[in-house]
Amino acid sequence: MSSCDPTPGFDELEEVSRLVSRKLASFLRTLRDAGFAVGLAEGRDAATLMAAGYAARPLLLRSALKHLVSARKSDWEKFDGLFDAFWLGKRVRARSLTSGSAKAANNPSLKSLRDTSAPQGGRGSASDQVPSNDEAPEGRSGEGRMEGASRAENLGEIDFRKLADPDQVERAHDAAARLARAMRTRLTRRDLARRRGYRLDLRRTIHRNISHGGVPISRVMRRRKDKPLRLVVLLDASGSMSLYTGFFLRFIHGVLDEFREAEAFLFHTRLAYVSSAMKEKDAGRALDRLSLLAQGTGGGTKIGESLKTFNRHHASRVIHSRSCVMIVSDGYETGDADLLGREMAALSKRCRRIVWLNPMMGWEGYAPEAKGIKAALPYVDLYAPANTLNSLAALEPYLARI
Amino acid sequence: MKNRDEIAQALARSGYIADSELATAISLMQLLKRPLLLEGEAGVGKTEVAKALASVHATELIRLQCYEGLDQSSALYEWNYQRQLLAIQAHRGENADAVEDRIFSEKYLLERPLLAAIRRDKPPVLLIDEIDRADDEFEAFLLELLSDFQVSIPELGTIAATTIPHVVLTSNGTRELSDALRRRCLYHYVDYPDVDREARIIVARIDGASTSLSLQIAQMIAGIRKEDLRKVPGVAETLDWAAALVGLDVKDLQEVPELVHETLMCLVKTHEDRAKLTREVADRLLGKVA
Numbered sequence: 001m002s003s004c005d006p007t008p009g010f011d012e013l014e015e016v017s018r019l020v021s022r023k024l025a026s027f028l029r030t031l032r033d034a035g036f037a038v039g040l041a042e043g044r045d046a047a048t049l050m051a052a053g054y055a056a057r058p059l060l061l062r063s064a065l066k067h068l069v070s071a072r073k074s075d076w077e078k079f080d081g082l083f084d085a086f087w088l089g090k091r092v093r094a095r096s097l098t099s100g101s102a103k104a105a106n107n108p109s110l111k112s113l114r115d116t117s118a119p120q121g122g123r124g125s126a127s128d129q130v131p132s133n134d135e136a137p138e139g140r141s142g143e144g145r146m147e148g149a150s151r152a153e154n155l156g157e158i159d160f161r162k163l164a165d166p167d168q169v170e171r172a173h174d175a176a177a178r179l180a181r182a183m184r185t186r187l188t189r190r191d192l193a194r195r196r197g198y199r200l201d202l203r204r205t206i207h208r209n210i211s212h213g214g215v216p217i218s219r220v221m222r223r224r225k226d227k228p229l230r231l232v233v234l235l236d237a238s239g240s241m242s243l244y245t246g247f248f249l250r251f252i253h254g255v256l257d258e259f260r261e262a263e264a265f266l267f268h269t270r271l272a273y274v275s276s277a278m279k280e281k282d283a284g285r286a287l288d289r290l291s292l293l294a295q296g297t298g299g300g301t302k303i304g305e306s307l308k309t310f311n312r313h314h315a316s317r318v319i320h321s322r323s324c325v326m327i328v329s330d331g332y333e334t335g336d337a338d339l340l341g342r343e344m345a346a347l348s349k350r351c352r353r354i355v356w357l358n359p360m361m362g363w364e365g366y367a368p369e370a371k372g373i374k375a376a377l378p379y380v381d382l383y384a385p386a387n388t389l390n391s392l393a394a395l396e397p398y399l400a401r402i
Numbered sequence: 403m404k405n406r407d408e409i410a411q412a413l414a415r416s417g418y419i420a421d422s423e424l425a426t427a428i429s430l431m432q433l434l435k436r437p438l439l440l441e442g443e444a445g446v447g448k449t450e451v452a453k454a455l456a457s458v459h460a461t462e463l464i465r466l467q468c469y470e471g472l473d474q475s476s477a478l479y480e481w482n483y484q485r486q487l488l489a490i491q492a493h494r495g496e497n498a499d500a501v502e503d504r505i506f507s508e509k510y511l512l513e514r515p516l517l518a519a520i521r522r523d524k525p526p527v528l529l530i531d532e533i534d535r536a537d538d539e540f541e542a543f544l545l546e547l548l549s550d551f552q553v554s555i556p557e558l559g560t561i562a563a564t565t566i567p568h569v570v571l572t573s574n575g576t577r578e579l580s581d582a583l584r585r586r587c588l589y590h591y592v593d594y595p596d597v598d599r600e601a602r603i604i605v606a607r608i609d610g611a612s613t614s615l616s617l618q619i620a621q622m623i624a625g626i627r628k629e630d631l632r633k634v635p636g637v638a639e640t641l642d643w644a645a646a647l648v649g650l651d652v653k654d655l656q657e658v659p660e661l662v663h664e665t666l667m668c669l670v671k672t673h674e675d676r677a678k679l680t681r682e683v684a685d686r687l688l689g690k691v692a
Contacts, residue, residue, distance in 0.1 A: 037585050045434050052433060060406075063426045068434070071584035073441060073575075076591040202483040203475065214490070317575050 173250045180254025230261040236329030238268040238301035244359045263318040267306035300334030307343035328357045333372025341375035348379040356380040362387035418454030419602045427590045437569035442592030445636015448572040452529035462526040466515040468536035480512045506557040520563035528567040534577040604644045618655045625687040635669040643668040
């Protein structure tokens with residue numbers, strides 16, 4: 001670089017470089033805290049850059065380090081702010097990033113989500129509440145029903161909202177997670193049969209026919225592996241769903257096994273991408289990371305707008321030809337129902353199947369009257385209840401056929 | 403060539419108008435010997451970066467187009483089985499070792515892009531296009547190749563790289579790439595160019611495009627990108643449109659509003675978008691163009 005114009009003394013230079021490298025280490029730590037993947041190799045390369053004369057030109061250094069440590073678009077967008085804050089002492093610009101990769105506690109996106117929903121929660125929480133005056137008494141009756149029968153068997157039949165005893169809740173959570181894992185393993189198994197296919201596999205054909213003295217008698221064909229089914233779960237975390245959110249979060253956590261394909265989003269008045277937070281191995285910690293999101297949800301539900309965000313920004317990445325979108329919501333739309341209909345139409349063009357799980361469908365005397373659900377239903381391939389473990393398990397055969 | 407200004411100028415000479423950040427990224431590629439991962443919307447000119455880079459270094463561009471089901475035999479190497487079978491027939495009677503040595507030699511090896519890239523005399527530019535379309539397994543394999551730059555062929559032994567290629571990977575974001583691959587690479591997000599840069603791109607690429615017309619086109623495109631479209635027009639579409647307008651001998655967009663509206667099909671590629679860009683919308687956008 002052309003940065004060796006002044007000629008400071010040797011000692012002075014060494015002093016500066018020592019200071020800079022110490023500062024560099026603490027900057028890299030800041031980046032790591034902000035969710036960047038900065039390892040030893042990056043540290044070494046950053047030091048190389050400093051030594052190559054980049055240290056003397058802040059803007060160039062910013063651009064260089066940005067390329068080095070960013071790994072995705074969200075990193076790319078927030079790097080400049082972090083750099084300026086650290087080296088130039090400017091305030092971090094508040095940007096609403098819904099990447100969900102950083103820790104819940106210090107992630108501005110989570111805070112902003114909470115902030116936006118808080119005022120609505122204060123004023124209009126009633127608009128989105130489930131109109132049920134029978135909640136309290138039923139809660140007790142559900143508990144009462146548990147007493148006589150074998151607990152293990154009954155757990156599958158009980159509506160999630162009627163589980164009151166913490167121990168019972170815990171076991172239902174575990175059951176939901178186990179169920180999800182079992183479903184994933186079975187649904188994403190790959191088909192390796194290769195008797196028929198579209199292309200001759202010469203390498204394997206020759207190998208197979210060594211026993212015939214190299215005369216190719218039986219052929220081996222290649223066949224494209226089936227893509228594993230990808231589940232994309234959109235979970236409504238609004239106030240009206242609050243009794244169910246916990247169970248579905250556990251279910252999703254089970255679904256999002258690190259090595260297989262599944263993506264998860266949470267929405268109420270906004271959409272948030274939560275897959276990376278949910279990939280935390282320990283269920284408790286994963287839920288902690290989301291607790292802020294799940295709590296700030298007293299407000300209305302803008303399903304249509306959330307779907308619009310999904311279609312515009314996430315769909316092309318998370319949906320492929322063998323994807324099933326699973327929307328878990330009661331369909332109480334506080335936004336524009338027509339928008340919901342339009343976005344559902346757009347979504348249905350993209351993915352193989354749309355499953356809408358409505359926990360309230362399991363209630364006696366429930367009919368899909370809410371205008372949101374009415375607008376969405378024409379595009380839904382399967383509309384099913386999901387208020388008990390058994391009703392969740394009943395989905396598996398359907399998903400296996402997709 | 404290390405200085406980023408020199409790189410930007412060299413890129414410009416080869417017809418690619420880069421912003422200063424991209425020039426920095428390319429200078430870092432050389433300094434740190436890391437591959438460059440380019441992400442961005444379709445049509446912002448990711449592939450062009452590799453082509454321009456090859457012409458800057460005056461070297462060969464080796465391109466590996468990724469697709470689903472891409473495997474080692476079509477990316478790395480394959481034995482030429484047909485010729486091997488013929489050779490076995492032709493040399494019937496020789497002893498087995500001799501036949502084996504004969505058929506597992508360089509002569510019967512089919513070089514695929516990845517192997518070709520590490521066996522050149524002069525470091526080529528290796529473009530691994532749309533890596534997000536390949537499977538996870540292939541990505542893992544690629545990672546190994548990009549760190550060791552050697553290939554082991556069981557029948558022939560290990561082939562070490564004679565040169566380290568300049569590696570450019572592109573991704574459209576249809577699948578989340580693994581963290582390991584992302585960490586291995588320098589990352590650059592290619593955004594739509596701003597009006598000024600897009601105008602310079604048009605001038606550089608389209609023969610006969612005047613500066614004033616290019617600026618008008620770029621402003622119009624910037625307006626269209628702000629509309630709520632399904633497929634936002636990329637730089638490639640801009641160039642198509644500019645070429646069409648130049649071909650129709652347009653000097654000033656304001657003079658020929660109907661022609662502008664009729665040629666918009668160069669930019670929008672779906673029926674819905676076409677319906678959204680009505681005559682009124684086109685006129686409104688045209689009104690903002692200086």
